[in-house]
Amino acid sequence: MKPSFNTKYPSIYDLKAKAKKRMPKFAFEYLDGGCNEDVNLHRNTAELREVQLLPNYLRNYEGSNLKTELFGIEYDAPFGIAPVGLQGLMWPNSPEILAKAAFNHNIPFCLSTVTTSSIERISEITEGKAWFQLYHPAKTELRDDILKRAEAAECPVLVVLCDVPTFGFRPRDIRNGLAMPPKMTLKNIIQVLGKPAWALNTLKYGQPNFETLKPYMPKGLDLKQLGKFMDETFSGRLNEERIKPIRDMWKGKLVLKGVASMEDAEAAIRLGFDGIIVSNHGGRQLDAGESTIKPLERIVEKYGDQITIMMDSGIRTGPDIARTMASGAKFTFMGRSFMYGVGALGKQGGDHTIGLLKTELQQILEQLCCKQVSDLPNHLIK
Numbered sequence: 001m002k003p004s005f006n007t008k009y010p011s012i013y014d015l016k017a018k019a020k021k022r023m024p025k026f027a028f029e030y031l032d033g034g035c036n037e038d039v040n041l042h043r044n045t046a047e048l049r050e051v052q053l054l055p056n057y058l059r060n061y062e063g064s065n066l067k068t069e070l071f072g073i074e075y076d077a078p079f080g081i082a083p084v085g086l087q088g089l090m091w092p093n094s095p096e097i098l099a100k101a102a103f104n105h106n107i108p109f110c111l112s113t114v115t116t117s118s119i120e121r122i123s124e125i126t127e128g129k130a131w132f133q134l135y136h137p138a139k140t141e142l143r144d145d146i147l148k149r150a151e152a153a154e155c156p157v158l159v160v161l162c163d164v165p166t167f168g169f170r171p172r173d174i175r176n177g178l179a180m181p182p183k184m185t186l187k188n189i190i191q192v193l194g195k196p197a198w199a200l201n202t203l204k205y206g207q208p209n210f211e212t213l214k215p216y217m218p219k220g221l222d223l224k225q226l227g228k229f230m231d232e233t234f235s236g237r238l239n240e241e242r243i244k245p246i247r248d249m250w251k252g253k254l255v256l257k258g259v260a261s262m263e264d265a266e267a268a269i270r271l272g273f274d275g276i277i278v279s280n281h282g283g284r285q286l287d288a289g290e291s292t293i294k295p296l297e298r299i300v301e302k303y304g305d306q307i308t309i310m311m312d313s314g315i316r317t318g319p320d321i322a323r324t325m326a327s328g329a330k331f332t333f334m335g336r337s338f339m340y341g342v343g344a345l346g347k348q349g350g351d352h353t354i355g356l357l358k359t360e361l362q363q364i365l366e367q368l369c370c371k372q373v374s375d376l377p378n379h380l381i382k
Contacts, residue, residue: 004355009344012316012337015353019091019343023198024191026176027090031339034283035168040291041283044314047291051323052381056369064365065372066358070108070331071157071253071274071308077358078373079321080108081350082312082333083133083159083257088116088208091349092201094342099125101350105358110159110333111212113146118211119153128154133257135161136242138235142216147249149212158250159277163258165237168285201346240271247272255310260289265299268307275308282313282335293327300328318360322368326376 009015020028034041068078081102087094095117102109103126110131111122122130132155137143150158177185192199202208210217217229247254256268257277268276278296280289292313300309311324312333321332334357341353365371368379 004359005352006345006348009352010356012340012353012356015337015340015344015349018345019340022195023090023343024188024195026173026188026191027198028343029172029176030086031090031336031343033170033172034287035170035285036287038283039287040280040289041287043291044280044283044293045316045320048293048314048320048323051293051327053322053326053364053368053376053379054381055367055379059369061366061369062371064362064370066361066365068331068373073156075108076106077354077361078325078330079315079332079334079357079361080110080131081338082335083110083112083115083131083161084335084339085112085114086116086208087112087339088205090339091342091346092198092205092208094339094349095122096125097342097347098338098350099130101354102126103129104351105354107354108157110157113212114210116208116211118214119146119149119155121211123153123155129156131155131157131159131255133159133161134246135164135234136236136238137233139233140245142233143246144249145216146212147246151251155252157253157255158246159255159257160238160243160246160273161236161257162238162264163260163279163281163285168281170284197346240267243271255308257312259299260292260295262295262298262302265303265307265309269303273307275310277333278309278311278329279313293324296324296329297327304328318357318362319364321357321361322364322373322376325373326380328377 009018066077068075081098095115099109099122108131109126110133111119112133113135119132132150253274255275255277256273258279258281259265259268259276260280265276278292278299280286280292292311296311308330310331310333311329315321315324315332315334316337324332338350338353342349345352370376370379
């Protein structure tokens with residue numbers, strides 16, 4: 001199998017180590033950390049890796065195919081790039097780097113409301129193929145305007161986020177004074193001076209901002225005013241009354257992200273969602289919660305034939321993708337793995353990470369004698 005990635009960095013953990021050396025500490029800790037004591041952050045990956053797969057070595061086998069159909073679109077692999085906030089803070093211009101890589105490799109890129117590129121710019125890069133994740137605005141007028149922009153940008157899928165009724169308690173970010181733009185304490189300035197590639201790229205691409213939200217933000221906000229604006233602008237707690245107008249207005253596919261219970265999965269079906277993403281926000285919201293693989297298994301068993309079920313949180317590698325899909329997910333999303341890639345390799349990071357994940361997953365399929373990813377559940381050891 002010919003590698004389609006830089007062989008100096010043949011694992012996601014090599015990328016993570018390189019990214020840590022190139023990013024200021026406050027930026028890397030924002031990317032890498034969870035909430036509270038990071039219990040659920042580590043539980044996500046640890047419990048996912050308890051899933052075991054059964055190989056078949058003596059069957060006739062003519063090769064495997066990673067192509068996967070999702071919402072009527074055929075993608076070249078069964079994984080996409082998850083929405084991540086503050087991407088340009090972690091590595092300058094990273095949303096555009098990743099969107100371009102996703103487009104070139106024909107996998108979905110999902111843009112967060114609170115990242116550092118606009119709906120319109122990402123739509124231009126992906127020729128209208130990018131998904132958009134909505135943080136629910138407190139005001140109806142703002143919600144409707146953002147949805148109209150996403151529709152005009154031809155986003156095929158709207159992802160409604162439900163697992164941020166309050167922001168997670170993240171001690172590292174509190175210590176680092178993290179905000180947008182970051183609070184430049186003496187400690188943070190020293191960190192930046194020690195990371196010249198990050199600093200030079202920030203000078204090149206400019207200070208990161210919430211580009212999608214720029215039209216709605218008063219000019220010249222200081223840090224305290226920015227925090228107040230965000231608190232007043234977004235109301236993350238969803239209910240049926242808030243979801244129904246979105247379903248009525250949005251004509252494309254509608255996905256609920258942050259589902260971690262049978263009750264929420266059932267509600268998503270009742271409210272007319274086309275899909276759900278089983279997720280706990282990468283272990284960044286509820287440290288006392290379950291890992292994502294546990295509710296995924298229960299939800300798939302009961303509702304797998306009623307709605308498209310996907311998963312993120314805890315997935316890092318090709319084997320992790322295989323484990324997740326063998327457990328019943330139809331598609332997977334990753335955030336940290338791709339941010340490690342751009343943090344490590346800059347412009348080449350997106351292409352490298354996608355190539356690496358494809359290669360790892362292809363090897364798993366060949367080892368299992370599994371012809372296509374939809375057959376992975378047949379190899380699950382229960």
